[in-house]
Amino acid sequence: MGKKVIVTGDRPTGRLHIGHYFGSLRKRVEMQNSGLYEPYILIADVQALTDNFNNPDKVHKNVREVAMDYLSCGIDPEKSTIYVQSMIPEVAELTVFYSNLVTIARLERNPTVKTEIAQKRDLFGESVTYGFLGYPVSQAADITAFEAELVPVGEDQLPLIEQCREIVRKFNSIYGDVLKEPEAILSDGKRIKGLDGNEKMGKSLGNAIYLSDSEEEITKKVMGAVTDPGRIKKDDLGNPDICMVSYYHKLFTNPDDYETVCNECKAGTRGCVACKKQLAHNIIEYLRPIREKRKYYEEHQEIVDKILMEGTLKAQKKAKETMRKIKKAMKLNYFE
Ligand code: SF4
Secondary structure (H helix, E strand, O other), X not given: OOOEEXXXXXXXXXXXXXXXXXXXXXXXXXXXXXOOEEEEEEEOXXXXXXXXXXXXXXXXXXXXXXXXXXXXXXXXXXXXXXEEHHHOHHHHHHHHHHHHHOOHHHHHHOHHHHHHHHHOHHHHOOOOOHHHHOHHHHHHHHHHOOOOOEEEEOHHHHHHHHHHHHHHHHHHHHHOOOOOOOEEEEOOOOOOOOOOOOOOOOOOOOOOOEOOOOHHHHHHHHHOOOOOOOOOOOOOOOOHHHOHHHHHHHHHOOHHHHHHHHHHHHHOOOOHHHHHHHHHHHHHHHHHHHHHHHHHHHHOHHHHHHHHHHHHXXXXXXXXXXXXXXXXXXXXXXXX
């Protein structure tokens, strides 16, 4: 049996943080190394522009940053194809074709789109752009251009895959059985809270630890993490369940030491400063191999560019093959 094609990716709107790592990156590396899949990993710059159209420098700069994060986490260009979305014109072309198969009302009903529009009120006010409303359509193009069979997603992204499947079914019912209907696979990644206790970790919230953060930056961020507000003095009895330092110890500290953290906190025999220093040390050590690998790529940008270029060329070839079949089915194959 052949390898199953998977399509996944990130929007280059910032460097990747530990939330991305535990949420999806680790899983992608695992899938890549299993030998069962053929991963296409897109750096979704066109999609990033849907809500950053007024900031092209940010998107441009972060394409390389995201690529370096991928490589330093173990995405292997020999096994995974990393490519830049805007350099695959077929995806834009397909988005136009698919836009005839989706109603505006259906897009407005998509729960993921609804949530995201609500989060972007500052940018869009009461009137959202056509591009942002339609991004599930371009996502369907991303997926089907590579004939993906599987799309790893978090639960909140499931409505986007359902929308893609609807487009595929509609297309096939009109033009013939050409497109593959993809399936979502729920990634079992963890959603990591921010250092401030916010459910979401993100740049705009200032509560993230980046894979590329220096030792000093990690220490400074951890020292500012939210702790049990009831603890004023060192011997106050603490509650690790409401402390973000304890929350992160659970991720980065071995289980025995984590138990000690909790017990000493509850007994009032552990100071918050020492507790934070121990956590900062553990995070620094955990991320050390990633940081060191990233430093190598930062000093060898030409290697990153070569990987992106080769991945993009391979992706272009695949998308062209799919497009040939699609245009034939749509009777847009003039002069062939
Ligand atoms: Fe949090 Fe550690 Fe302070 Fe307890 S001792 S409140 S776990 S920082």
